[in-house]
Amino acid sequence: MHHKASLTPxxxxxxxxxxxxxxxxxxxxxxxxxxxxxxxxEQLNPVVDSLYQTRFSDYATVxxxxxxxxxxxxxxxxxxxxxxxxxxxxxxxxxxxxGRRLGLVQEAWVDVPVEVKEGVDMLxxxxxxxxxxxxxxxxxxxxxxxVEDLVVRIKTxxxxxxxxxxxxxxxxxxxxxxxxxxxxxxxxxLFGRICLVKxxxxxxxxxxxxxxxxxxxxxxxxxSSSEYLSSIVRCLSRDEEERRxxxxxxxxxxxxxxxxxRIGRIKGCIVMLVALQxxxxxxxxxxxxxxxxxxxxxxxxxxxxxxxxxxxxxxHLLNEGSDMNKILMAxxxxxxxxxxxxxxxxxxxxxxxxxxKIFTAGNLEAKSSALGAIRNxxxxxxxxxxxxxxxxxxxxxxxxxxxTSVLMTLREPASSLLATLAKSEDILLHKSVPQKTLSLVxxxxxxxxxxxxxxxxxxxxxxxxxxxxxxxxxxxAIQLLLPxxxxxxxxxxxAALNLLFNLSKDCKAELDKPFLEETYIAILVNVxxxxxxxxxxxxxxxxxxxxLPIKDEKITEILMKANLVPLLVYLLGTKISNELLVERIAxxxxxxxxxxxxxxxxxSVTSGVITSLVTILSEGSIRxxxxxxxxxxxxxxxxxxxxxxxxxxxxxLYPSSETRCEVHGGYCTVKSTFCLVKAGAVSPLVRILxxxxxxxxxxxLEALSTLMQDEIWERxxxxxxxxxxxxxxxxxxxxxxxxxxxxxxxxxxxxxxxxRNREKYGEVAQVLLxxxxxxxxxxxxxxxxxxxxxxxxxxxxxxxxxxxx
Numbered sequence: 001m002h003h004k005a006s007l008t009p010x011x012x013x014x015x016x017x018x019x020x021x022x023x024x025x026x027x028x029x030x031x032x033x034x035x036x037x038x039x040x041x042e043q044l045n046p047v048v049d050s051l052y053q054t055r056f057s058d059y060a061t062v063x064x065x066x067x068x069x070x071x072x073x074x075x076x077x078x079x080x081x082x083x084x085x086x087x088x089x090x091x092x093x094x095x096x097x098x099g100r101r102l103g104l105v106q107e108a109w110v111d112v113p114v115e116v117k118e119g120v121d122m123l124x125x126x127x128x129x130x131x132x133x134x135x136x137x138x139x140x141x142x143x144x145x146x147v148e149d150l151v152v153r154i155k156t157x158x159x160x161x162x163x164x165x166x167x168x169x170x171x172x173x174x175x176x177x178x179x180x181x182x183x184x185x186x187x188x189x190l191f192g193r194i195c196l197v198k199x200x201x202x203x204x205x206x207x208x209x210x211x212x213x214x215x216x217x218x219x220x221x222x223x224s225s226s227e228y229l230s231s232i233v234r235c236l237s238r239d240e241e242e243r244r245x246x247x248x249x250x251x252x253x254x255x256x257x258x259x260x261x262r263i264g265r266i267k268g269c270i271v272m273l274v275a276l277q278x279x280x281x282x283x284x285x286x287x288x289x290x291x292x293x294x295x296x297x298x299x300x301x302x303x304x305x306x307x308x309x310x311x312x313x314x315x316h317l318l319n320e321g322s323d324m325n326k327i328l329m330a331x332x333x334x335x336x337x338x339x340x341x342x343x344x345x346x347x348x349x350x351x352x353x354x355x356x357k358i359f360t361a362g363n364l365e366a367k368s369s370a371l372g373a374i375r376n377x378x379x380x381x382x383x384x385x386x387x388x389x390x391x392x393x394x395x396x397x398x399x400x401x402x403x404t405s406v407l408m409t410l411r412e413p414a415s416s417l418l419a420t421l422a423k424s425e426d427i428l429l430h431k432s433v434p435q436k437t438l439s440l441v442x443x444x445x446x447x448x449x450x451x452x453x454x455x456x457x458x459x460x461x462x463x464x465x466x467x468x469x470x471x472x473x474x475x476x477a478i479q480l481l482l483p484x485x486x487x488x489x490x491x492x493x494x495a496a497l498n499l500l501f502n503l504s505k506d507c508k509a510e511l512d513k514p515f516l517e518e519t520y521i522a523i524l525v526n527v528x529x530x531x532x533x534x535x536x537x538x539x540x541x542x543x544x545x546x547x548l549p550i551k552d553e554k555i556t557e558i559l560m561k562a563n564l565v566p567l568l569v570y571l572l573g574t575k576i577s578n579e580l581l582v583e584r585i586a587x588x589x590x591x592x593x594x595x596x597x598x599x600x601x602x603x604s605v606t607s608g609v610i611t612s613l614v615t616i617l618s619e620g621s622i623r624x625x626x627x628x629x630x631x632x633x634x635x636x637x638x639x640x641x642x643x644x645x646x647x648x649x650x651x652x653l654y655p656s657s658e659t660r661c662e663v664h665g666g667y668c669t670v671k672s673t674f675c676l677v678k679a680g681a682v683s684p685l686v687r688i689l690x691x692x693x694x695x696x697x698x699x700x701l702e703a704l705s706t707l708m709q710d711e712i713w714e715r716x717x718x719x720x721x722x723x724x725x726x727x728x729x730x731x732x733x734x735x736x737x738x739x740x741x742x743x744x745x746x747x748x749x750x751x752x753x754x755x756r757n758r759e760k761y762g763e764v765a766q767v768l769l770x771x772x773x774x775x776x777x778x779x780x781x782x783x784x785x786x787x788x789x790x791x792x793x794x795x796x797x798x799x800x801x802x803x804x805x
Contacts, residue, residue: 013051013059016066020048023070027077032085034132037076037095043123047102050116054109061282062105064240069101088132093170099127104283147172147182154189159201162193166208173215183212183219191228199239206235206245213252223249224258229266236272240281247276247287254294263291264301274308299325303332309342311349318354326358327369334372340380347383353390360395364406367399371410375417384424392421393430400440411444415451422458425465434459434468438475446489453484453495460502473503485523490534497527497540504547518558521545525562528571538571539581546588556591556600565592566607572615579621586616586627593631595638601674610635610670610679617684625688626696632681633703635674640664640709642673663707663715676707682723689728697736701729701743708750717751726751730765738777745769745783752790762791 024045028038051066076094079086103124106117153165169186172178178186187209194205212219223229235246253259263269273295276288295301296313306314314332317325333351352374359370374392377383399407399414418437427433434456441452456477460469477499484496527533527541545564548555559565568585576582589612592604609631616628643666661668661675668675676682681703688700704725707716720726729751732744748765751757766788773784 013063013066016063016070017048017051020066020070020073021045023073023077024048027073027080030077030080032080034086034088034091036130036132037080037091040095040123040127040130043119044098044102047116047120047123051105061280064281065101065104065283068241069098069105072097072101090167090171090174092130092132093174095130096128099124099130102127107282107286147178147185151185151189154186154193159197162197162201163204166204169208170211173211178215180216180218183215184222187212187219187222187228191223191231194231195234199242202235202238203241203245206232206242206249210245210249210252213249217256220253220256221258223253224256224262226262226266229259229262233263233266233269233272236269236276240284243276244281244284244287247273247284247291251287251291251294254291260294260297264295264298264304270295270301270304270310271308274305274310277310299328302329306332307336309345311346311351315346315350315354318351318358323362323366326354327362327366330355330358330366330369330373334369334376336376338376343377343380344382346377347380347386351377352383352386356387356390356392356395359392364410367407368410371413371417375413375420378417378420381424384421385426387421388424388426388430392417393433396421397433397436401436412447412451415440415444415448415455419451419455419458422455425462427459428462428465428468431468434472435475438472438477438480441480446492449484450489450491450495453492453499457495457499457502460499465502466506469503469506473507477503482520482523485520485527490537493527494534494536494540497537497544501540501543501547504544507547507549521555521558522562525559525564528564529567535576535578535581539578539584542568542581542584542588546584546591548591550591550594553597556597559591560600560603565589565604565609569608569612572612579624582616582620583624583627586613586620586624586631589613589631590627590634593634595634598638601635601638605635605671605674610674610681614679614681614684617681617688622688622691622693622695625693626699629685629688629696629699629703632676632679632685633699633706636676636703636706639668639673639675639706640712643668643675663712663719665712665715676703677719682707682719682725686720686723686725686728689725689732694736694740697732697740698743701732701740701747704729705743705747708747713750714754717747717754717757720747721751721757726757726761727764730761730768733765733772734768738779741772741776741780742783745780745787749783749786749790752787758791766791 024041027033028041033041072094076091076098079091079094102120106120106124109117150165150168153161157165190205190209190212194202197205209223213223223232229250232246232249235242237243238246250259250263254263270292273288273292276284277292279285279288292305292310292313296305296316299317302313302317305311314329317329321329333346333355338346355370355373355377358366359374362370374387378387396414396418399410400418402408402411421427422433422437437452437455437459441449441456444452456472459465460472462468481496481500481503484492485500487493487496524541524545527537528545530537533541545559568588572582572585589604589609592600592609594600613628613631616624617632620628643661643664660666661673661677663677664673664675666673668678670679676685685700685703688696704716704720707719709716720729726748729744729747732740733748736744752762752765769784769787773781773788
């Protein structure tokens with residue numbers, strides 16, 4: 001594992017440019033500086049000056065490259081200062097390197113004026129092509145190194161000796177005096193030391209090897225051994241400059257076929273090249289891209305690149321490769337372990353469209369590999385959108401409806417893909433999908449049936465799927481599904497129950513007939529009562545039952561005969577951890593607590609429903625609490641009347657004042673009068689208002705308002721105030737929705753009729769109320785006016801609130 005080098009510049013750009021200018025001027029002024037070099041350096045000075053105002057694509061890389069340019073200028077300066085005068089061959093090489101490094105700086109410029117760019121191009125070309133007069137003839141004994149001696153020094157010398165040997169190698173290359181046998185010895189010696197020296201020296205060795213590689217193609221061949229290539233690849237994971245030289249060397253020798261064949265096989269090579277290609281070093285990035293492009297001629301390398309997260313070559317082959325390569329790439333994608341981010345990246349880079357084309361037009365093997373790849377990519381929501389937009393639906397259903405024996409094996413993965421695509425709401429744009437899917441259910445094997453049922457469940461669960469649900473019901477889905485409720489396959493039972501629940505959400509006449517048959521409702525009840533049924537089965541079954549028309553007394557009678565309420569109470573008593581199941585049970589309780597059916601109310605309360613509802617107020621989700629509040633509100637609507645009926649007889653039997661209800665005034669118990677106060681429901685209701693969830697506010701306030709009927713409103717206010725409810729209701733005036741605000745203001749209007757409440761809460765409430773009257777919905781103003789009248793504030797703006805008296 002290697003660590004990315006820091007890209008924080010070691011020096012500021014102005015400081016570096018000032019040092020460069022000083023170094024250039026110093027070199028120009030040296031007596032031994034050749035006139036041609038002085039002329040070139042004089043042209044370099046204004047280029048350096050222009051860098052002060054130049055914008056760069058990568059500031060850190062430019063500073064790093066300028067530092068390399070400065071190092072080479074120092075080298076040239078040292079050569080000029082050498083005793084006995086400069087070695088023109090080495091000086092010529094140094095000036096050429098200055099030109100190359102100037103070109104690297106130029107690559108990072110942004111918005112450079114044309115005339116400046118052209119001037120730099122000319123200067124760079126002059127430097128890189130520089131040849132001092134008579135340089136090739138300078139072959140005196142002091143200038144030309146003995147190659148055998150160089151090899152010995154490289155093998156045995158210290159790092160400084162190796163660097164000096166490199167300068168001599170440069171001279172030998174420039175003078176074209178090296179023969180192939182001598183190059184072999186130098187290359188072997190350099191590779192022998194590359195893993196034994198420090199990074200700075202490795203950079204020099206890599207640079208020498210690049211010079212030798214450029215000397216003859218034969219030298220490139222000599223560097224193509226697996227051992228030598230492995231040494232270069234190891235340098236790809238080290239410091240920035242070393243990585244840059246290593247990838248540059250690999251590019252230099254990559255025109256040798258053996259090199260191309262072997263690089264991809266070296267462990268970690270392609271991974272490191274991809275890392276460089278994704279890095280911030282512009283020079284290394286460019287060379288890594290070139291090398292990856294060269295290596296992409298091998299399908300094996302392309303697969304390794306894809307595993308490393310570089311997909312461009314793979315997608316190119318999917319689009320333009322041979323049929324066999326397309327199948328190979330698709331098959332690879334189908335087997336790859338991809339993260340969600342990687343799947344999305346593959347989709348964004350253009351893999352979806354060619355895969356769909358292969359799936360649509362290919363032979364069996366092509367269809368199979370493309371389908372596998374598409375399934376692997378389809379778990380990404382972004383890719384689902386791309387698939388739906390690419391025309392996948394039509395060929396997918398062609399395959400699902402196919403009766404050709406060779407294609408039958410693909411129906412199961414095709415149905416699985418359909419189930420995945422159906423999770424996107426955009427599937428609703430393909431209006432024929434629900435009906436086609438439904439028509440396939442009875443014609444398929446169990447595994448395909450499961451996928452089709454899951455697809456229909458997803459389709460009918462979307463927010464805007466009401467029309468789709470209607471179409472599915474009109475095509476006989478209810479009758480088709482009911483037999484699946486008793487399937488021996490548990491997954492199919494769950495899928496059928498979930499689909500049935502979705503279809504029952506907005507049921508009309510088409511649902512009434514089948515659900516009115518006691519046999520079918522009994523199936524749902526049996527799911528609820530079965531100890532073998534899972535929570536997911538019970539959740540779906542109870543949800544479906546709760547969606548049936550509440551006012552249909554025949555359904556209620558069937559459910560009461562099935563003894564469903566005690567079973568639901570028992571279920572809640574087992575401390576269910578499934579929040580959705582609790583929510584569905586709370587929703588079904590609404591049927592058994594409607595005020596118009598006191599007989600059912602009484603039976604439900606006798607079974608313990610109130611205790612369960614109060615428990616839900618404290619422990620359920622906000623949706624479950626909201627539904628529980630509805631049931632408690634419905635029960636509480638009859639409490640006052642029941643209390644009156646039982647009062648006279650009960651008080652003779654139980655004369656103690658403790659038996660009298662503080663709100664209803666008569667004799668109250670949970671089971672006989674469904675009293676919220678005796679049930680201990682007031683405080684949990686208030687706690688919901690104090691919480692952060694707002695979805696239950698309306699139903700909670702409706703339940704509390706049942707304690708404020710005309711005959712008992714004053715005592716009801718006192719009970720709510722005792723539970724700290726007035727503050728909570730004032731809070732709803734500030735944060736609740738319009739309907740909740742209406743209910744809250746209705747309660748506060750009665751509360752503020754009492755002087756004690758006006759004194760205690762009036763100051764806090766009046767600020768909110770006045771603000772709401774000015775900025776809120778005008779429907780609230782008349783009731784707010786009444787409250788402000790109680791608080792003796794209405795005279796401030798009497799006409800604003802209308803008739804509030």
